[in-house]
Amino acid sequence: MSAIIRNSLVRAARPSATAALGYRAASTHAISNPTLANIEKRWEGLPMQEQAELWMALRDRMKENWTEMTIQEKKAAYWIAFGPHGPRSLPPPGETQKVVLYTVIGLVASFVIFASMRMFAKPPPATMTKEWQEATDEFLKVSTLSRRRRPPLLSVVANPHPPLQAQKSDPLTGISSESRAGSHVQSPSSKA
């Protein structure tokens, strides 16, 4: 019993949108200006029910002669149908700045990672010097000793005139040929 009374009280306290619009009785009457005033700002805040009621009212008005629609009704009908809300809403303000900001943050972070990795890296390998590569060329053209007793490469650098024995690697087109093509020298000198 009390629930019924409360429900009816709630209903009485909140006039339904239908009653407020007052169009059901006479749909040919223009929708009042206060109902449509500033609809562009209010539309998204309206409850679904009121949105539906208002749109239905406009639909009824659009069934009449369009020349008799007020400019407010035309604006509201157009805005509700094609205005920038819902799927047509404009991008939120400051979106570009946000994208730029986060991109810059990402670039800075990746640069920090890159720089710190480089800072803790080992020095470049000893083979990547002009001297070592020249020695490699020399070694391939004229080898040192027999295969079993080949000294490590570094000794070639240390001693430019080791006991030589022709290795003649790649003799037709490469390092040992007339053209001397295929040199391994590619790095700057370590003394530079």
Added chain:
Amino acid sequence: MRSEHSEESFEEFSARYEKEFDGVQDVFELQRNLNNAFAYDLVPSPSVLSAALRAARRVNDFPTAVRVFEGIKAKVENTGQYQQYLDELKPLREELGIALKEDLYPEETN
């Protein structure tokens, strides 16, 4: 190699869409046909557009009628052509009471 299908001429296009718009029964059909008609590399002729506007009137869709003029404005190459379309469709527009978006929202015209 030539296509087996012949190119549709502008007149055939117009006739086809006039027919389509004349047969429109609801808002969905109207908007579907408008999307199709405005998707070509041409501006639909005034006869097609008046058929579209009459279809909008028939299905009681005022906003889409306004949108048709927005579509024309987006499709034409310059304001002079837009003005020609406006002049051509002016009698129908006044008969149906269709406002332009520029009139409804003059502050946002671009």
